[in-house]
Amino acid sequence: MTLLNSPWICRKNTMSVVYKNILDSIRVSCESCGLNSLCIPRGLNENEIEKLDISITHKTILRQGDTLYKQNSIFTGLYAVKSGALKIININELGEESVVGIFLPGEIVGFDGFSSDKHQCTVSALETSHVCKIQLDEIQEAIPNIYKQLLKHASNFINDTQAKNSLIKTSAEKRIIAFLLDLSKRHNERGYSAFDFNLYLSRSNIANLLHLSPETVSRTLRNLERTHLIKLESKRVKILNMTALTEKNEV
Amino acid sequence: MTLLNSPWICRKNTMSVVYKNILDSIRVSCESCGLNSLCIPRGLNENEIEKLDISITHKTILRQGDTLYKQNSIFTGLYAVKSGALKIININELGEESVVGIFLPGEIVGFDGFSSDKHQCTVSALETSHVCKIQLDEIQEAIPNIYKQLLKHASNFINDTQAKNSLIKTSAEKRIIAFLLDLSKRHNERGYSAFDFNLYLSRSNIANLLHLSPETVSRTLRNLERTHLIKLESKRVKILNMTALTEKNEV
C-alpha cells in the first residue's frame, strides 16, 4: 500500500547502458559469471566449468534490433544470454510474424535449430544484450556431461512452454496478468526487482505473443492500472498490488 | 505394425502376466525395431545401438486407461513409444485437467520430468500401447552420444510445440483442421494411412487440447463432414479431400 503513494522515478533506457559498463569492467568467465546457477554450469564440476569456459566465445554484444540469427540459417551452436533481453519470432509461409517468446539472462537460446541443423525462428535483441556462444563441437569432447545439462534446459523450457500453453484458454485479463507475473518472476530469479521491470515488447508484440489484439492488450493493461494493480509508463511496468494480481491469476 | 490394431481384449487396471509372455515371444531389439529411424538410434552407430539395446527395458505394455507415470512422481527415465498412443495431461492447482498432447510410436515421452526430477504431467494410454523404458544412468556410460540424441528429440519437440502454439490464434475450424493434418502427417511418417486414422481423444479432450468447447469441436467436425472434406465414424476419421483441407489450413 505504501507503494501506491511512493514517487515513481522512471529512468528510461538506462538499464542497458549500466549493463554494458558493468560487463566491460568485469571479466566474464563462466566461473565467475553471476548467472552461474541459471546458466549451463549448473551440475558441472569445477574442472568441467573451466573447460566450458574455453569453449565459449565471449563478448558478443547485440544492440537493440540486432539479429542473433535468422530463420532458415544454418545452426552453428547455442547461445547463453548474459544480459539484456531477446525476442524469438517465427515467420510462417504467409509472411506473418509470430512472437514465440522472450529470453532473459541465464536462458539458453538456439534450441530451435538443434534438431534439423536449421533455425526455425529468428532471434533479435530487444535491448543491448550480451550473449555467450556455446561451441558445441569443442565442448562435447571436453565435457560429455554438457548435453545432459543442455537437455535439462530444454526440458525446463518444454515445461514452461506447456504451462504457458494452458493459460491461453483463459480470458484476456488472465493471460496478461500471467505474462506480467512470468516476467516478474523471471526478473526476480535473476536478482532484479519483481515489482518494477521492462515489458520489452510493444503492445502489438505482446498481443501477438498472447494471441490477442493490440487494442485488447491496451485496454486490459489500462484497466489494471485503473484498479491500482499496476502502474504503467510506456514499456515500463510497476506492480503495485502483487497479492491482488496473483489472486486474479489463480481464481 | 499389427500391434496398433491388435484385437487383444482389454481388461482394465493392471498389466497381466499373459501379455508379458506374449511379448517375450515377440521380443523386439532396438536393432530390428521398425521405428528405428524415428526412435533414439537415429544417429548412433551399430555398436552404440547394440549397447543401447541392453540399456532399454522392453516389455512394458499399457492398456487403455493405464498410467505410464503420474504428475509429481519421481523421474526415473524416459520412454520411447513402440506402438499405440498415449496422452499427456497436466492438472493445475485447481484440479483442472489440461490435455497437453498425444504421443505416437517413435516419440519420446518423459521430458516433463527431466529438469526437476519430478514429472510435471501425467501420461496415460489411449489404447493398448507398448513403450520401451530408457535407463539413462546405464546408457550414459555406454553411449556418451545418447544425450545429444535426446536433445535432438527435445529440440524437435520444442519446435513442434511452438508451431502448434501459433495455430491457437486462428479460428476454431483452422485449429481442428490443423489437429487432423498433424495426426495425418504423424501417422503417415510412421507408415500408417494418412487418410484413415483414429482421433484417439474424445471430443472433450480434443476441445481441451485445442482450447475450444466440446460443442464447437462437434459442430466443426460435422461441418467438415457436411462439406465432404472428411468422414466421421465415432473416433475414426477418414480424410476425403486432403487438398481442400490443406488449403483451408493455409489460407
Added chain:
DNA sequence: CGTTACGTTGATAGGAATCAATGAGGGTGG
C-alpha cells in the same frame, strides 16, 4: 433395460476482434 458418459444440435449471451478515429512520442529535416 436402465444408467451413465459422451456426442449432437439449437438458442442465447458475452468477450474479444475489428473498424474507426484520435492522441502521444520519436525521429528527421527545414
Added chain:
DNA sequence: CCACCCTCATTGATTCCTATCAACGTAACG
C-alpha cells in the same frame, strides 16, 4: 527549435465468433 511524419498506443462503436446453457440422441455396459 519547431513542424512534420510515422509508428505505436489509446479509446469508442460495432460485429462476429465461440462459450455457455439447455435439451435430446446415442452408444457402451453392467
